[in-house]
Amino acid sequence: MTVIDRLLDREQDRFKREHPRSFADWQEGQRHFLYGGPSHWMRRWAGGFPIYVDEASGAHIRDVDGRDYVDFCLGDTGGMCGHAPEAVTNAAMRQLRRGVTTMLPTEDSLWVGAELTRRFGLPYWTLTTSATDANRGAIRIARMITGRPKVLVFSGCYHGGVEEAHVELRDGRVGMRNMIHPNGVDHSAVSKVVEFNDVEALERALSDHDVACVLTEPLMTNFGMIPVADGFLEALRDLTRRTGTVLIIDETHTISSGPGGYARLNGLEPDMLVAGKAIAGGIPAGIFGVSQEIAERLWVIVPKVDPRVRQSAHLGIGGTLAGNALAIATMRAVLEEVLTPENFERMIANASRLAEGARAIIAENRLPWHVTQIGARVEIMFMPEPPRNGADVIAARRGDLETLLHAFYMNEGILVTPFHTMFLMCPPTTTEDVDRHTAVFGRFVALLREAGVV
Known part of the structure; x- marks a missing residue:
């Protein structure tokens, strides 16, 4: 078992302890749904099971265990307007x-x-x-x-x-x-x-x-x-x-x-x-x-x-x-x-802020990672340069680090699209939401340094 595997086990154990009601709901859901939830996409979260949502408003989600998340997944873009605008x-x-x-x-x-x-x-x-x-x-x-x-x-x-x-x-x-x-x-x-x-x-x-x-x-x-x-x-x-x-x-x-x-x-x-x-x-x-x-x-x-x-x-x-x-x-x-010009201006400014914060942490720690921003969307990838094509992604992708990052994020109250590390801003996203991510990303890098992964 690798160091990353051990860290992931720890994060998933922590997730299970801190989300007892979501875990119980997930167990019940597997009795009725083919893939545990209403959609097979819903099983893909790195905690080992999904959170069950109580309510969502603006750029935040609250789960049935009473925990709050800054949502940068936004329904894999379906919620780009923010929740319940x-x-x-x-x-x-x-x-x-x-x-x-x-x-x-x-x-x-x-x-x-x-x-x-x-x-x-x-x-x-x-x-x-x-x-x-x-x-x-x-x-x-x-x-x-x-x-x-x-x-x-x-x-x-x-x-x-x-x-x-x-x-x-x-x-x-x-x-x-x-x-x-x-x-x-x-x-x-x-x-x-x-x-x-x-x-x-x-x-x-x-x-x-x-x-x-x-x-x-x-x-x-x-x-x-x-x-x-x-x-x-x-x-x-x-x-x-x-x-x-x-x-x-x-x-x-x-x-x-x-x-x-x-x-x-x-x-x-x-x-x-x-x-x-x-x-x-x-x-x-x-x-x-x-x-x-x-x-x-x-x-x-x-x-x-x-x-x-x-x-x-x-x-x-x-x-x-x-x-x-x-x-x-x-x-x-x-x-x-x-989706007005004024709201896009604010969304893109927040995306720039998130990208700059992540790049600063990467540079400070001399990590071979990069950040891409296009409009209101940002991606952190664990490779030195942006890929030119799908073959580059296959050759250099660090799926183990992605999974660990996602599990850590969920425990720290951050949601990103579960398929890769992509962030999306919505009109209600605030600078405080973005800065919360920067702090959590910094703690993730510190965790890797302490474990000798980077």
Whole structure:
């Protein structure tokens, strides 16, 4: 057993002692849920079991054992507006009294559609119940208008439950990411995979003209944060245009870069744009927008609705609850009152403060670690330089240190996304919250020094 293993055992024992009610709830949950909790993601916390939440407000969570946490996970971005923001809560309560879902539009949807176009720059939008569904819809449209079968993604990506994206490079070939079951899909027939930031590999992959679309974040956020190399996004846009490939930008996480997301902030011109999670304040919702050109090509294949035809051709996307009145009402509140330029300015300032505090501790202790900040999002990684691609992450990632850090953080009242060490700010996050993290991170480094790990 390594020193880190022993430290982790100690932290998990401490967690179990200090969270008796959550532990009892976890034991009970395993009697009824397939993975112990309502979602299998909920089992992934490093304490050995999840805390059970009593209430959440602003940037804080209180568990059933009465312990308070500064929440930098924020529902893995679903809570980026903060927990129970007043504007969203009020909008939800008003709409709950007026009806939640009718499969008919409300006039709030007119405001939302216009605002999505203003913010993100694409003229036409469709609502779904999740970013996963939005990605599926965008892929379906790309295949319809190009007649091509394949989707290109970058190794180490994550785009929800999209089958085409559950892949990574393994010995130069398409393999299943994290050994996910192939689910009866021949992924080599539907997917291509290249490393992020590799222009030459991207050009080779697109040269066969069998790729309907490239689905990508503008920078990778789900495998540790992988910054984009200078010129890569420009090359990506040029290559997709030259090869007739649709470019889909997934901003589900990178919307934290600013009011219009990373793409609008940096002048990107996607053919389609996807977002979800925070877009309706945590109410399940996703969006995807398309350019004028994509819309016109689609309308040739699937004409606009003729009301005299009772069963018109359809795209096979959406869902009965998509665009429901509750999601529309909360989405309007988010866009109008929560994810405002003023709030983004404060969120990004707090992210800078957290990044600077962590970098100072790393430098003071001469540790071979780095900190990446993009907008309101920060990542601490246990490697000297930011990775250029998924292969770099696989080669240098310290999963044992990540797990120990997460367990220590939970015991010290800090929550970060359980899959890697990524921090997200919300409008209610304060400088005191950030400074609390800096103090806890300093204690973690001191623990490692005392144990002789660093």
